Amino acid sequence: MTILVDADACPVKDEVYRVAERFKAEVRVVSNSPFRVPQDPRIRRVVVSDGFDAADDWIAEHANPRSVVITADILLAERCLAAGAQVLAHNGKPFDAASIGGAVATRAIMADLRAGMDGITGGPPPFSKADRSRFLQALDLVLTRLQRS
Template identity: 30%
Template sequence: MQNNRKSMVWVDADACPVKEEIKVISHTYNTGVCYVASYSHYKNDITDETWVYVDNAKESADLYILNHAVKHDVVVTQDIGLASMLVSRNVYVLSPRGKQYEERDMEKSLHMRYLSAKERRRGNYSKGPKAFTNNDREKFITAFEKTLSKLAGILD
């Protein structure tokens, strides 16, 4: 059952390159943000942001987000598996490169992830993801602002 709380932004924060952009844009839209990271990424500096630290186990941050994100929340993650579980619950999911995950694309994305994992088990490794660019950052900013603007229109 959904309560009437405002939308939240949940950030899979361990390797997120757009944390500062999320902070600034979320503040503009008066949207709460919760950064979820493993204890190995613990920050000692005191900030106004909400940080939740979880075990260092591989899926701990994903499970925390999965258990807390609800309809009309926004999640920023690079994890396709997490995205696939959230989009079916009407959670908006964006990658740090500005890709909005859609339910209709999940089967193909998960299949590609499976094939890549299968190749890695065979010892065939790809080059990995391309370096994060300023163009990626700009795409994220545009997509994130669009998503928060859309939510503001839906929920106000």
């Protein structure tokens, strides 16, 4: 099992490391810029070029049915689902075949709305303890299912 983390804006990297340790899962922390990761042979930092979507492309190319992708990027989630990977958002919300179409459509509508607002946006809600807890539960559940398959 491998956990692929879209790491540049990921608020749950430490949680991923802890859960991966329990399951003895490999972790690939993918980003455009280097930052510290724990000294562990199962955890590897992957620094890609700063080209547009370079990290997303690397993750999508390495996603497979034995991987879990951690991302808030809906288009990356769609690509990884097509490769057979399990996909979780940072708040623990799973992306799946039933929900990804609606998520992509909503993303497109919101992009159009934001374009018409001249830069006036509220942004996402703050990341909460409840989000962190939901993420931990969801990651544990997904890895348990993968381990049994």
